[in-house]
Amino acid sequence: MLTFNDNKAGMGGLDKEKITKVIEENTSASYSSFSKKQQSRIDEKVAEIKNRIEKATREEKQKAENSMKNLEIKLEASRDLSRDCVCIDMDAYFAAVEMRDDPKLRTIPMAVGSSAMLSTSNYLARRFGVRAGMPGFISKKLCPELTLVPGNYPKYTKVSRQFSEIFMEYDGDVGMMSLDEAYIDLTEYVANRTEKRIFTRHRYGGDCPCWLPRVPEDEDIENLQFEDSECTKCSKNRRAYFDDVEFGVGREEVVREMRFRVEQLTGLTCSAGIAANFMLAKICSDFNKPNGQFVLENDRNVILEFLEKLPIRKVGGIGRVSEAHLQSMDIRTVGDMLLQKALFPLCFSPLAQESFLRTALGLPGRPSSSDPRRKSISVERTFSPTSDFQMLCDVHLEICQMLEEDIRKAGVIGGKTITLKLKLSSFDVLTRSLTPSDTVSSLEDIQKYSLELLEKEKGKEIRLLGVRLSQLVFEEEKKSKTITDFWNDAKQQKPLSSPEDADEIIMMDTRPCPICGADVENQLEILNRHVDECIQKMTDEESPELICISVETKKKVEKPVVFSKKRKIQEKKPAAKKVATIDSFWKKE
DNA sequence: GCGGATCAC
DNA sequence: TATGGTGATCCGC
Incomplete structure (x- = not known):
């Protein structure tokens, strides 16, 4: 069974057993049997791994050991300890934005999401075991007081754009992995930073709770300058304090400076990891969460020591399944990976061997494709399970229309391959794809080909439909305003x-x-x-192209950060049907 | 090229 | 009442 995972920050010291029990009690029969099926697949694979290790001959083991030794030498030669890599992660991002904008939410357990799925929970809610990825209705059982707030993605996108512009001043190539996670290479900036910087700090106090950050209650404010004003939102008195803060020249100081500026600009806190590469920086960003940072020295021994006791699940790319596979080889920490590396060739593909060995050595993953363009574009929707083909066709059409709209907005002409995705009422997922001789481009094509695939699955009881285009064909690069x-x-x-x-x-x-x-x-x-x-x-009223705007900065920005698209939820009334349509699904509650 | 799996957020 | 959506990559045919 899936056991409760207290991986996330803010979840220390809670009653794991009780939480697991509540989750089990509220899991539907169909989902429960699906989970069991998944678990037995993992068990099967685990048995296979154990078997392979057991029946390996001495020659095979020797060969495996040599192979990994050679690979280690090769990888070790690529070790680069010269860089200052930073991973910045916003603290409980969506929840933090909602709490910022509604002070009432700051003191109660709350989560962003729906009764079907939570995106984020605040730290108060995490104490009850309420966490991202959990269905909202189960969270309510764990924490009856929990307040659910529907997500406001355009707002999170806007705020993300605001703080990513700060990062761009330090690294023009900053990578936004998602709305709340940034990868910044500070090497060049730190090398050129020779002087400290001073900023005016604003913090708020008084009766008005609206603005953040607040001055801590226990801070001595006797000597701070301030200015009073009436808040336009709550009409109460707001006192803005200001003073100067100073940041030095090292990488830790610069990261403090970036985090300070993010909080000043947005009222939100973030955490950062600093290390020799992004794989390590990402792990470090989790170490002093929330509102903290952790630096890992650029030193081989320090890095290996740091990794020795680190649970493998903390490593990016090792999920639930890989964790189980590795555990069957007595590997629980990254240190264990290094000890057991000679077994990898007996159990894993060459790519997986290299990937695990890189992790064990604290080296970054293989650089991926140099083409920054997206590889696929898709739309999928979940609804009440049905096998009524007419209803499935209705949903299918809407999905195709949304996809066609998306590809136009994305500057995509079409795709060579079209894929239909189905999730059955049993939660099993199927995909069916087709690569016609001509590029799939128009709405008619998208609809025709994917319907062809859907028709072959007639009779199945389906809870999700999706359509994806891949092997994309792009328009000419559009000239965008700087x-x-x-x-x-x-x-x-x-x-x-x-x-x-x-x-x-x-x-x-x-x-x-x-x-x-x-x-x-x-x-x-x-x-x-x-x-x-x-x-x-x-x-607000239009559906604007995403504009990348900022007040002029000293450093010229070369390329705008790319954000994920947004979709307006249609306001039209749901049709009176027995089964949820897409509209009624999104409008419910 | 296809379909299943895994993973991140 | 009730377990998401988007994109990427890898494996084994």
């Missing part, structure tokens, strides 16, 4: 009106907002925050 262009365009405009939120401005050096013309404090974060709000107001 940040500076936008600034220059906006500067030409006359101020539209006097600013309504003038009280948000703390008296200092100002410059006019390029959108509304209001005077805004001339500090990058504050200015950016204001400009983003203006843009939001401006574009």
